[in-house]
Amino acid sequence: MKRTILTSIAALAVSSATAFAADIELKVTTDSGFSDSPSGIAIANWAKAIEEGSDGEIEVQVFYQDELGTQLEVFDLFVAGEVDLMLAWPSTTYDKRIGVVTTPFMVSSWEEATEALRPDGWANSIINDVFAGIGLKYLGAWPEGFAGVATRGKYATTIDGASDIKVRTAPYFPNPESLQAMGYQTEVIEWGETYTSIQTGLVDGDSGNVIYWDYEYFGDLLDYFVHTKHKFGTGSILANLNNFEELSEEHQALIVETAETMMEEQFASARAEDQRNIERAVADGMEYIELTEEESAALKEAVRTQVWPLIEESVGSEIMEQIRAHAK
Structure with missing residues (x-):
């Protein structure tokens, strides 16, 4: 009798865990930064915002620098769709036009950088078109400052x-x-x-x-x-386009909104943070x-x-x- 009760409890626990399991699993990574770095903290917060915003429908696995391979290897995985979301300083191996993101001496001040890279900025649409050519969706800049x-x-x-x-x-x-x-x-x-x-x-x-x-x-x-x-050093907040388009419109909007929040927070804090690091x-x-x-x-x-x-x-x-x- 006791064994039957324990078995029933175990079965109920498995059933409950299954019932509350996320419907969708996503992977997010960065090619530069461990868990305690600014970029590592940023992707962890992004993952949390997505999970909470989806009411548990999405589970996000977070991977930091070198956990999935070198800088080039992890970008290969991302383009191949093995990774869904990324905060990247991406390689131009697939398309040299990616270099436009950090065109040298393109901007000379934080004000110019904000004007260029904000969601409706003049450089934003250019960058999105470039990334779309290799199957990625550009969600925004993650500025660090001047190199x-x-x-x-x-x-x-x-x-x-x-x-x-x-x-x-x-x-x-x-x-x-x-x-x-x-x-x-x-x-x-x-x-x-x-x-x-x-x-x-x-x-x-x-x-x-x-x-x-x-x-x-x-x-x-x-x-x-x-x-x-x-x-002007900036990471790129990106999504694998094919994987992104397989999500519901609601979940797509959630990822875009959380990415924009991530970008806005970084623009608000990065200048002062750079000065503190100096x-x-x-x-x-x-x-x-x-x-x-x-x-x-x-x-x-x-x-x-x-x-x-x-x-x-x-x-x-x-x-x-x-x-x-x-x-x-």
Whole structure:
């Protein structure tokens, strides 16, 4: 009798668990950032908002940096539909036009960046069209701030001064080309291999990131952060288009709304957060260098002259005309 009662209770528990199981399972990941990083916290909050907004109809599994593979491998999975949602700094392997997201010296201030990347901004529709070409839906920007070059032992503020410095760049266009135009030697290295590459002297530092990444991940190795501001660093909030379109209209709207909230919150907080990270790095001994107007102008001219024509070859003259029309 006792065994029958226990069996019945167990069966009821299984039945209840099944009854309350989510109807839909989604996977969200980021290619850069562990669980306690800003990007990791952001996707965890996004997952929670989707689950709560769906009243339990959707369960979201969260994966952080390197848990599904390298930066390029996880993007492959995403394009293939093995991952549904992503906060990415995406590879241009599938389409060089993706590089338009971080066109160097496209914007020069937070105000210009907001104007370009807000939901109805001039750059937003361009970026969405580019991602749609490889089967992805662009849900918005996740801004971090203006990038710089972090090095150890030596630093440069001019093109000539950078000639004997080799820096790591992300493995997608136009990052290497931009740094080369600024005078640096470059080495394309996966994010997960950057620490060892600096530690062993393969490169003198990292480039193309806001100071958070260089201080948080390589602060024990790096001495200087030159705020070149050559690109506005932003992640892209994305959905696999095929998987997205298989969802109900209600669930699609939920994902779009939660992504927009995620973007708005990041725009509201990122500028102050970047400044706090600068202060943290300086307090811990990293030297922070701002360029003079003349130094900044020289880099801007070199990059626009050498790199923008290459970008135009990839994105087409129509897109590039819009960028030129808005750039200052």
